[in-house]
Amino acid sequence: MVIIQVKNLKKVFKTHKREPGLGNALKSLVKRKYLVKTALKGISFEINKGEVVGFIGPNGAGKSTTVKALSGVLYPTSGDVNVLGYTPWKDRIKYVRNIGVVFGQKTQLWWDLPAIDSYYLNKQIYRIPSKEFKRRLNYMLKYLDLREVSKKPVRDCSLGERMKCEIVAALLHNPKLVFLDEASIGLDIIAKNLVRDFIIRQNQEQGTTFLITTHDMQEIERLCQRLIIINHGEIIYDGGIEHIKKRYLKKKLVHVKLETKKNNFSFKGVKVIKEKDYEIVLNLDTQISSVKDLVDYLLKNYNVADINISDPPIEEIIEKIYREKKRI
């Protein structure tokens, strides 16, 4: 069942161009110069009930603009959006009752109050039955380790703590559809894993649909079955995550910090990007050697202080997709 339908969604931002100086200020009163920026160039996609979709792209690609239009707080320039039978920005009040949203950059909790007070407010707002509310709240607070955190004012919480609290607020009323926009900022590895497992359970048990935007590829690798990649306001990939993994995530970036200096690194399937004093940066082709082999080798032969393994940045994948498209 299709629950999100986006057709030719286009958004052009117009901002006044302001130049310094009184003369220019006066001039701008008569003749205004506009800066036109196209954030979305007419994108189309559909999402089915129960899907967990990763919506990824570099900063400024149009991810947040899309999520804002989908959650009813942004007027698009043109195009049609139908979510759960509503046009979000037209039927805002009726529509938002059915969704949950987390914007990583903004808070939806009362800044001065403990998060728990916002939850009780949400109970009334979304008419959650008392029994159901208690059960869900207890479960979520326990799962995300928020029992104590939720009792202190939000302004005193760390960013990571706040994000977890925001996620609870967005899911408490068991919405059919949840948007998470850069919702993992400030979370440490443990918290990230907790949140990830939590989302997976929510999806499996309640059939909740998720649209998750991020610029961190790793984060959604285990979470999503489907991936939409957006760049410069255009969708450049929409399909299974496996395909992307196999095709573009063959390479891993390995940062090694050393206790003692040692030069001239070489290993099968590894390209040395940088080698300087106590630091080595390597590019590993996982089809030739596995991560495990490389790490074993490093630990055995080097005095390692720290290892950090990451995927190549999203920009690199996008570049490759473009290159391949051109070839076709």
Added chain:
Amino acid sequence: MRENFALTEAGFKVGLIYRLHYFASLLSVPVSLLIYFYLWKAIFAYSNATVIKGFTLDEMVSYYVLVMLVGFITYSECDKWIEESVVRGDTIMALLKPYRFIVWHYFFELGLTGLGLIIEILPVFVVGFFFGLKIASIPYLILFVISLALASALYFLVTFIVGLTSFWLFKIGGLRRVKRSMLAFLGGSMLPLTFFPETVQNIFLVLPFQYMRYIPILIYLEKYSIPYSITLLGIAATWVILLYVLARLMWNAAFKKFAGAGT
């Protein structure tokens, strides 16, 4: 309706955090009344009059007690909250909830005001009686309560409209101050409006300002006949409707502005 009052509860709780503010304004009550008491005592004696512009000295002092009372009851600073949310970029919080923006702010304010009333109203009455405030007769008390309801609606609507301007102007500290001093002056908080020239008073009759302070006070002091009071309340009610329509139009424009830029 229950979900609206949940907002009131939140307002109440937020108010508790800023309770110091209420206590400070409470302390100012006896100080302000003392100032006005001595000022008018001196002026009445110096002018050698028992009635000035329709008020005896006792009534004049009661007038200022009522200025404070009506002020506390009709209190609203939703313009401050709207400005703060715009500046901090949190307006989205209210927009992602299934409320109309005005409803969201109205019921939140109700909680803030409610707390203020609990803390302030009794002390003001006690101090007021000390300064010779008399209890009005039942019919006028009823009219007074109605006029208060209309006054707080008017005050809220004007404040809300001023708050919405921050969608365009961003910071509106100055505008809020203009609003405050103009409403105080034209509403009669500083001087009874009978001190103004006749023509100005007639103009005030059709403007909304005096219905926020002056008219409720004069109804309490039983300065108008009952039919005339009802006529005045009718004018106040008309202004409530007009300002409500204006607030709606403003909000539609503000939301277009907000959702167009998407910030």
Added chain:
Amino acid sequence: MRYLKLWMQYVAIQLAKDMAYKTNFFIKVLSLIIADVIGPIITILLYANTAGIPGWTFEEFILFQGTFILVFGLGHLLFFGVPFEVVHMVREGEFNKILIAPINPLMNVSFRSFDLEGFAEVITGMVLIMWALFRVDFVLMGMIAYVILIVAAVLFMYSVFVIISSISFIVVKTYALIDLFFKTSDIARYPASIYGSALRFFVSFLFPIAIAAYYPSMSLLRGVSWPWMIQVLAPVTAFFIFALIIWEVGMKRYTASGG
């Protein structure tokens, strides 16, 4: 000299900040003028309908009001922001920088809280004073005393704000105290002679806010004598010394607790 340069620098920074939100800045300036002009309008209405305030002609009372506006305008311009600045800096941990800088910390914080808007009030006050000066009788000696007492009034208010700022080191929520100061200073909006003896004693000696308008206007209009000047200036001086001591105590508490 060095301090003057530093002060100029902060003024320039403030100017740049205000110009970033020009619309709000101009509305703010306008709003201050509107708020200040309401007082004289009320005076006009009052004197048109009554005999006015005992012992003060209309022109004299306008001079009184102008003085009040000027003194508070100077306070607004120079130091009303000090407690806010201290609270902000303590909270953001910036205050340590102030302690390290080779400049008197109190001066440094005071310079930072310069607020251009105050000019609107200063000018409004001056206009009212000028208007009245052409219409009242005064002697030259009174004029000199008037200026001295205005300086003293500014110094007194500065003392109050230094005390409030010192308290901010210990209790962060001092906004209520600032509120309280402004409400209490409303007493000084009218000549102290109209009040009962207890209130008069309070505003003359315990909390000498009568210096804001009453004493300067009296000196100009009614003449001065040495004993009178001493009696007026003594409580203000005492208050200033008290404020400096409290500031030192606050600073010690702050450094002792390690920020």
